[in-house]
Amino acid sequence: MLEKLKEEVFQANLELPRQGLIKYTWGNVSAIDRESNLFVIKPSGVDYQVMRAQDMVVCDLDGNVVEGELNPSSDMPTHAVLYKNFLTIGGIVHTHSTWATIWAQAGLDVPAMGTTHADTFYGAVPCTRFLKQEEIDRGYEEETGKLIVATFEERGLKPLEVPGVLLHGHAPFTWGKDADSAVMNAVVLEEVAKMNLFTRQLNSFAEELPQAILDKHYLRKHGENAYYGQK
């Protein structure tokens, strides 16, 4: 069942430690098959040295396990909510990568301060509020997904234009058209989180990137007339 997608998700999970985004098993990647509305996700707490593609778990959009002998990542219900509400996305990544997590702990949006940011994120990466006691009691992981969706709605953000978010006190989620691009967006978020923190320290009056340059860099890669890369 979904063997090709399992292989993609498996490989994308292995990419997390290679990119320095996680230690041990602290992270998870999933990807969805929009035909069947089923998604594939890493099992919970399995050592990356012994994990195999066939250990990936298949789930539906209500957060039920459809196939797989292992428990899915405990964050699986968050993924389900995101796939259900963000219809343009195909892959999701969750890590506790150092610098993005620092911004999440600080409870601050990551502002667009340079073209490294603008090449991937069309504006600031938002930070949510803390989850509340009643949300935690109702279902922590599912409510985490709902809070992300609500944050994007309130701010009028399109998920593929700003493919990531920080959970206050927790860590980042990123997404993309597939598992691989979700991982790449996690790498970019981590890098700009580091650069922007030290930019602020070096010059507390540093300005955000002017809108004209933000537009140029985002649109030359992602706009209708994009001319970056090969055809």
Added chain:
Amino acid sequence: MLEKLKEEVFQANLELPRQGLIKYTWGNVSAIDRESNLFVIKPSGVDYQVMRAQDMVVCDLDGNVVEGELNPSSDMPTHAVLYKNFLTIGGIVHTHSTWATIWAQAGLDVPAMGTTHADTFYGAVPCTRFLKQEEIDRGYEEETGKLIVATFEERGLKPLEVPGVLLHGHAPFTWGKDADSAVMNAVVLEEVAKMNLFTRQLNSFAEELPQAILDKHYLRKHGENAYYGQK
């Protein structure tokens, strides 16, 4: 004698440089056999390239060498005191890992500022006071152990709920149910020490993690109804 435990302790010591926690021989791991009340510890100052499992030294809870031709780690008496007083622990790690040592030198507890912390430590990791001249004269390494035990008693902390401590002006000790989990706790402490320092720098008003989220993350992994990982 205790060959299996020697192998575990040997492997756990090799994990320290792999995880970037130590340079040269600046660290030590031990593990205890609660049946015989004997523990196995790394020899002092032996190059990791030539060290073998059979070089591990066996000691009793009064800090006597029971078996082994090499001197045990000079911190051995600290380990003995911890095993004697913290009856739930099975392994101990001492490193001078960069970021945890920075907090130790600053003389500050590492507060719980995010879920990365809460997944492992149920609250702040305490920092002791400096050792005094008379304690150093009486026996530096043994008194180090006693100071850790006294710190946990004064604060009403359970060793397995907060599996680590900082010695003011010195460095961290961590522990766990066995040598491997003590190493993993050292990795987590190092990571949260780094993240929390920069969280404070990024936002000096950053709040500690709300109790409800601290409870949720700690208990979903370590509580009675834990559901993280596989059964």
Added chain:
Amino acid sequence: MLEKLKEEVFQANLELPRQGLIKYTWGNVSAIDRESNLFVIKPSGVDYQVMRAQDMVVCDLDGNVVEGELNPSSDMPTHAVLYKNFLTIGGIVHTHSTWATIWAQAGLDVPAMGTTHADTFYGAVPCTRFLKQEEIDRGYEEETGKLIVATFEERGLKPLEVPGVLLHGHAPFTWGKDADSAVMNAVVLEEVAKMNLFTRQLNSFAEELPQAILDKHYLRKHGENAYYGQK
């Protein structure tokens, strides 16, 4: 066509990730043949794992592709302007390396604070102003090159004495007599950007390097009577 130069440019591009200057394909190196006034540059957005020497693209000084089936780096017109105006240079590198980019985002020149800087850069590395809307509309990449040239003219700097620049809100460009030295200058700029940021944090009164030491270090390597290295 220019096969030897293609190989040099190809190898210099591979050096960027090895030196930790780039992630993914975020960077580009070129080199010029001053006989034919043609330069060779990396193709745009091609994975470094599959890229080959023959994939390098040949361009002229007006920014036309002369040979090659792939699109050149989108920054190619910047390279063309630099080669056209800086007649002493033979290679150019563009990266978004972390610490140099932090200074670019902060909009600050990197001052000469130590001999590591003076061994390569004969004074501060300048940071340009932001590009303006009308420049972006006229041709972003070409205008980037013109802004660099104008900045060097205004400040009376010689390109080989100060072989690098920061674009405000963007990232560094470095250059040199050939592709390899342009890469080495990118490595030095990244390192001094890191060191100078923390020097300022450690001691906000830290002085710039005295002129006498700046002269000594720059000239013992690059002056008429240089005596560093082998003959």
Added chain:
Amino acid sequence: MLEKLKEEVFQANLELPRQGLIKYTWGNVSAIDRESNLFVIKPSGVDYQVMRAQDMVVCDLDGNVVEGELNPSSDMPTHAVLYKNFLTIGGIVHTHSTWATIWAQAGLDVPAMGTTHADTFYGAVPCTRFLKQEEIDRGYEEETGKLIVATFEERGLKPLEVPGVLLHGHAPFTWGKDADSAVMNAVVLEEVAKMNLFTRQLNSFAEELPQAILDKHYLRKHGENAYYGQK
């Protein structure tokens, strides 16, 4: 001539990039044979990939080349002055390692803030003043050595008790009983330079290590009754 010492010096030089202390050829290690009063040092600016043990250059204490076809490191006269004046040392290392160089650029002594420091350095690592124009004119490298010697005399420091120094605006020199221990001392200095910078940032009121703990840690490794390591 001095083949064994050449091999030791060669291997110690290779250790510098392995320990992350240098990039390219920015560093040098030497060691002395006190019988003949000749020392062996790395040649200047030779790529570490092609350098061989027999390329090491033999010099005397007046800074003359006694054997070798390549130019010695341009810092050779500094080494000569140190060997001539610090009669207890057997090896010298010079690097521009990041964090030690940051303190050198800041013009500040590295204070003893923890036991990592105290295990190797018996007190603060001093930072010299800047060299003056007339000293540079007289002979930059030789005067660098004289300034180090004068700094140790003024402060009443013993070279083997405080086996390192920072040159203001430049970088560290470390030394030891042989080439290997000089490299190890360079590693320790780099690590404590990093830790102490961030300790100050985390807690600007952080105290230096109490004298009793400094004594204990230094002397248990280096004192008459040292008990660290194996006999």
